[in-house]
Amino acid sequence: MDVQVWTEFLQENWLVIVVALVILFLVLNFVKTLVKWALVLVIAAFIIIYSGITLKDIGDAVTTVKDQAVSISQSEALNMMKNEAKEAKFTQNADGSFTIKTPNLEVNGTPGSDKVKVMFRGVSLGEWSVNSTLETFIKEAKQNSQ
Template structure:
């Protein structure tokens, strides 16, 4: 039943059209067929609204995936643009932290993934050639 309010807010014109059809049927048709048509319209409206919930979930998933992809793309751009300013810090537990003005990378040497914090969002990335180049550049920047 939680699909009703979003359905009503987004598809109010479908409800209005169904109400108009129902009034026309009630005024014109005077037999038992009238009630069959009314029940059919209401059932169709109910099933259309129930399937709307699935569309909302699908739209939400698509939006989230798109946003995550965009944030990762922006983080990759920041990595390449800010490599010269990166600072390397070795932590006591053997891990490392690399900081620039807009992102932070955390990981352990030899692992294939690093944790990236960019625009207050944290996600994991594969430690590919670009990330390894940032790590090497940060080490060089810290030694200078």
């Protein structure tokens, strides 16, 4: 780092630097918090756009994280089905559908359908295809309720 280069730069651009510092001082002292954050977001967006990161890249990252979280929740729910099958209570609803409840799970479906809705600790995990673990869980819940 050459001191002569810096002094020459400051001598040539002193007016721009002073104006920028005055504007920065005014912004920091007079602009409301919301506007400050808006300016920060604009600058951050500019940096992100300038760096080459696209909204598609951000969307892909969010989708990946969501898929991983759902996968972890599904595997945890399947383990919970195995552990809580003895506590499962089967209820036949008036419309022909059924509900199975355990302390952490709720499974809703209709007899003969290959899809059930699964809720794990109050959070919907969506519709699942009935697999061997679910079939065993449903059978054991029916036996517990008889």
